[in-house]
Amino acid sequence: MKARVFVTLKPGVLDPQGKAIHHALEGLGFGGITGVRAGKLIELELADGTSEAAIEAMCRKLLANTVIENFRIEQVAD
Amino acid sequence: MNSAVLVFPGSNCDRDLKAAIEVVTGRTPAMVWHRESALPDGIDLIAIPGGFSYGDYLRSGAMAARSPVMRAVTAAAARGVPVLGVCNGFQVLTEAGLLPGALMRNAGLSFVCRPVALDVANSQTLFTQGYRSGERVTIPVAHHDGNFQADDETLDRIEGEGRVAFRYAEECNGSARGIAGIVNDAGNVLGMMPHPERAIEPAHGGTDGRRLFEGLLEAVA
Numbered sequence: 001m002k003a004r005v006f007v008t009l010k011p012g013v014l015d016p017q018g019k020a021i022h023h024a025l026e027g028l029g030f031g032g033i034t035g036v037r038a039g040k041l042i043e044l045e046l047a048d049g050t051s052e053a054a055i056e057a058m059c060r061k062l063l064a065n066t067v068i069e070n071f072r073i074e075q076v077a078d
Numbered sequence: 079m080n081s082a083v084l085v086f087p088g089s090n091c092d093r094d095l096k097a098a099i100e101v102v103t104g105r106t107p108a109m110v111w112h113r114e115s116a117l118p119d120g121i122d123l124i125a126i127p128g129g130f131s132y133g134d135y136l137r138s139g140a141m142a143a144r145s146p147v148m149r150a151v152t153a154a155a156a157r158g159v160p161v162l163g164v165c166n167g168f169q170v171l172t173e174a175g176l177l178p179g180a181l182m183r184n185a186g187l188s189f190v191c192r193p194v195a196l197d198v199a200n201s202q203t204l205f206t207q208g209y210r211s212g213e214r215v216t217i218p219v220a221h222h223d224g225n226f227q228a229d230d231e232t233l234d235r236i237e238g239e240g241r242v243a244f245r246y247a248e249e250c251n252g253s254a255r256g257i258a259g260i261v262n263d264a265g266n267v268l269g270m271m272p273h274p275e276r277a278i279e280p281a282h283g284g285t286d287g288r289r290l291f292e293g294l295l296e297a298v299a
Contacts, residue, residue, distance in 0.1 A: 013182075013227065014182070014185065014225075014227070014252070016182075016183050016184070016185050016186070016187050016225075016252070017183060017187070020187055061144075062136070062140065062144060063136070065137055065140070065173065065180055067172070067178075067179065067180045067228065068180045068182065068227060
């Protein structure tokens with residue numbers, strides 16, 4: 001089985017990388033962008049039957065820094 | 079004073095820290111590899127150096143914070159052993175949960191490498207007794223992820239408890255409330271982005287870092 005973990009900055013946490021991407025997009029002439037936030041996608045290949053709780057523990061202990069980041073787990077059918 | 083300097087793959091200030099401690103204390107620190115599960119007996123100081131441990135993979139300090147030696151550091155810190163984390167060492171300490179907050183990408187996105195003016199916010203900590211409160215000192219920084227952030231409640235608490243050791247006297251990296259270095263609630267763990275070990279000898283361009291080690295030696299001995 002596979003799972004995807006999306007790690008994003010919590011709302012309110014400044015995202016200088018997102019801001020730089022925003023400016024670069026505008027520099028390329030793209031208009032109408034009101035905000036950009038950058039995050040991470042981590043794909044896990046897991047033994048069948050790995051519980052959601054186990055994946056959540058991985059997120060809390062390592063994959064996300066919950067001081068500044070939120071995470072969302074998406075289980076993917078092979 | 080017996081000390082240990084941790085070494086992770088990608089540490090690059092470990093020898094500078096060793097040299098600084100050696101010069102000030104007259105004793106050579108034990109260099110402890112990240113895979114060790116124990117620290118030498120009778121340690122009076124654990125120093126976590128700057129660098130790019132594990133290539134800053136995932137987040138700066140994230141991998142190092144989960145390495146075997148950090149379990150021993152966490153246990154020693156709980157017993158009251160002084161722990162000094164400089165630059166990447168500060169990032170490791172926040173990732174390990176030994177200090178609050180997080181160190182994010184510099185607000186200006188640039189790597190900042192220059193001497194900066196710092197104000198000593200509290201000279202009563204174990205690590206800052208060589209300074210006077212409010213004193214302005216110059217110590218070099220060299221980092222990409224030094225932007226200290228925490229929620230307002232945490233910032234109010236650490237300020238209220240006098241746990242801010244150093245503040246930037248000039249804009250440096252976007253850190254909340256100009257925080258450059260903090261101690262834990264017990265006062266025996268200090269994390270700071272500036273590199274005191276790079277300001278020891280006149281040939282370094284300044285000696286303001288030396289008093290951190292001298293003050294610590296006096297406090298511990």
